Amino acid sequence: MALDYEESKEKIVEALQKKAKTKSKFYFNDLSKILEAKPREAKKVINKLVEEGVLEYWSSGSTTMYGLKGMGKQAGAEHEGE
């Protein structure tokens, strides 16, 4: 069954904000666990959240992680949070 977008968005934002004090970047698997969905279903929602600017990618070059837009040290530190 396809995930409901608004409901999923709420789940993700709430879960990520709750952990924001200790963690600002999450693996894709962490997000699909929050959604309790199979990776391919979760991907559709997560893509849309990135498109809408709710989430943003962080990449080390070898691994990619996700975070709420503007959260975390790097956005400010490298003057790229605008």
Added chain:
Amino acid sequence: MAKHETPLLDQLESGPWPSFVSDMKQEADARAKNEKNIEYQVAQDNIEDLLGVLELSYNDCTTHWKHGGIVGVFGYGGGVIGRYCDQPEKFPGVAHFHTLRVNQPSGHFYTTDYLKKLCDLWEFRGSGMTNMHGSTGDIIFLGTTTPQLEEVFYEMTHKLDQDLGGSGSNLRTPSDCIGEARCEFACYDTQDLCTHLTMEYQDELHRPAFPYKFKFKFDGCPNCCVASIARADLSFIGTWRDEIQIDQEAVQAYVNGEIKPNGGAHAGRDWGPFDIQKEVIDLCPTGCMKYENGKLEINNKECTRCMHCINVMPRALRPGKDKGCSILAGAKAPILDGAQMSSMLVPFIKVNKENEYAEIKELIENIWDWWMEEGKNRERLGELMKRQGFQKLLEVTGLDPDPRMVQEPRHNPYIFWKEEEVPGGWDRDINEFRKHHQR
């Protein structure tokens, strides 16, 4: 006059080989002179600063780069790798010096006109410095600032019909050998399969949702010119399932010295007359060849496709006519814990253009579904195969076990019996057993 003194780097230019330091200095000079009157969009002296920071690293014996970040182009989760210098006051020209990966054309075929356009774009909006090619095969653009990323991406996609490559937890840019375009050993059209899968899996290339990186590589024959067996999570290696084609007259011509062996390679010294016994027959790893009474015979059932005889006598021997590819899974080449070669998964499959490679795509997607669900963060397919077993991989792909998947008898760490496959399961009636077996 150089901006920074670089005595250690200068020494690197003194050896017999071409030096990347000389290349960098050449580019730094060209940017300083700016004979083409380019309106540089990033620091004109950034290569000077790059030389400076490298000299500093040699002095300090440590890196001054940080990598990773939120830089990227809209909608893409790969293709751009953030690079920042941790000495931005000393080297402002490289304070932000991001890398872009550009999806190379299959087989690395491009025109000089196309290359010039790419280079002009990069002179204008980046450092002008490239890496042709990166380990995965991409064209690498080294060094630009964040505001230039969308500009470069727009120019490439709208004017040069060119996409970014993969990075991060994505499908990485698929890469292939030169294939049927120029190589008569190619057993399938590597470029068509590489291009087709690149286009098919755009979402996987640009929107990361894998546990870690995933690589396809396509070799047209077992010579493995792109080393897919050592570097790709899924290696596609051309092969044949009938007999090596032999032209006995050409074999004679090699034996008589009329044709140079190895296509005339290794001609730097006199190796003496060609000796088929010593140079071909005795070197066959399975001993499946013999040359008697002027006739070459091959026991094809024992052939492991090492390609040696074909490489030495390409005019006399050719791959068979019933061609396709083998698919192997799970290679990786990590720096710290050593290489893992890929394991045979599909001994032979026809590479079928007519149905747009439906069987191959089904296999790929089954493997991805398994790895996406079961793979731990930063776990490559090869590691998941080791952790859950080769048998699990066979289950998810619906393939039957085959002796060719086993390296040698009684030596396979992957395959285990399951309880339901053993008559009576793990529990047995000990009293019944003792009726026939003494303690």
